[in-house]
Amino acid sequence: MTNENQNCHLFFPWNGDLPSAEVVVLRDVEIVGVGALRRHQLETLKKTKKLVVQTHEPQIPDQVRAIYDAELLRTLEWLRPFKVEAGQAIEFQAEQWRLFELLFPKTRESLGVAADRLRNEYLQNMEWSSWLLQDHWRYFVGFLRQKFPGQADILELAHWEWVQAWIEIQPFDGESASEPDVLSLNPSLQIVTLTRENPVLKRDKGMYAFVYNSRTATVGERPLDLTEALFIDLLQEDRKYSKKQLLEMAALGLKATPSPSAEELEKKFLSLVADDILKDVP
Template sequence: MTNENQICHLFFPWNGELPSQEVVVLRDVEIVGVGALRRHQLETLKESKKLVVQTHEPQIPDQVRAIYDAELLRTLEWLRPFKVESGQAFEFTAEQWRLFALLFPKTRGHLGLAADRLRDEYLQNMDWSSWLLQDHWRYFVGFLRQKFPGQSEILETAHWEWVQAWIEIQPFDGESLSEPGIVALNPSLQIVTLSRENQILKRDKGMYAFIYNSATATVGERPLDLVDALFIDLLQEDRKYSKKQLLEMASLSLKAAPALSSEEMEKKFLSLVADGILKDVP
């Protein structure tokens, strides 16, 4: 029988520090169907730990149960845990209180005394419609927009924090669908616009790109200038571009702006590739 001192119950979001215990217990409501950073963390765990997956079928909402069952099987296929067992029921509200503090630390701090009241009101009015605990916060920014219309700083702060949390767990299958010779955007790309200098985030006004960089297993952030945004806009259109075509089209589109040399344009392009925002072609 495994000694209790050799068992670690791991909860997510997780900072990536490996526990010393030999056996690591994971919950389905935090790992089923995940990708990006969280899957990378799980892949790292399974290299050196015995993993036990606890399932909570009775607490999964009926409307997503069929999808959950299919995703659970897929997750178990690649995770290959040491053991799968039924877990004890978890306290949903307490779990969401914990997640709120972790996912929205700056938002929560700025809301001050109102934070817990708004958190509880959101939980009372929002039905759980996913099997992943973290997904329950995907409508929180819209909820705040109703409460604080026109207050851009707090709304943009909450959006900023949610985008990072969302990217951390999403399975971005598009990473394997790139076409030979065609430049593509990182499928995880999300843009957050700050309409003014944000004192809470300590960021200047402007556009910011967030992506999951599979090469470094990190969620990256980068401010975008006019040329960066132009490259992204062109690649979001229906037309497909080779590297040469993209650079030519970007140069044509910048006629009214101060001209950049072809070397400067390519340097901009390569910078976006280096940061994982664009996927270059061989």
């Protein structure tokens, strides 16, 4: 972040600390079409700062240019910047090196001396097919899977870090159930499974849920036990559930194990609601 003549160029991912400058310069390749945490950050910024949006149309890939144009207009409508101007050409490789360190810090450390070589190989072989710089890393976990087949520790670590980065910028629709008495899952929900204890993450083996919590404007993470995972599995099916139906179906599904009481099922249900993983009906 630089600060000259009361202007500040803000780069993302951003930690949320408000700059002192009156005018904040943003780049289209970091803000167009975003939702979740990043949109919340931008909404917060525009309350107290004059925003300048710099565009980079010549560098946007042709295959996504029409979508970019539409998303740019939508973004400018809600962001209402003080000014829109053409920006200087982006140094794509340098930007992606910066993002790699920010998005995959633990993965990079675990890869050791091979990290930079693998980063560069990925960038050389992966065509840029989005207007958002951060989106360029969406295939990195698959790339590592080809390089390290069967090495769960590094693959699950990279997946863990990417899921958080992906949730941070995605525009999630359907924040609440649209039908009366019908439960739904948070549309941002992502599940990461650790097949063994991961010492780098300091997490035990198991299933973990990640969501964007719109109430707290955070990307949250929590482990799931068998009952909580069953709730999620049931709600991912085609049929619809009321709260009563979900608790009854979960009780039936848990018959082969020491079944929790109705009070315990209710407590687990409310815990998922409290963490915004499950959307309760009004």
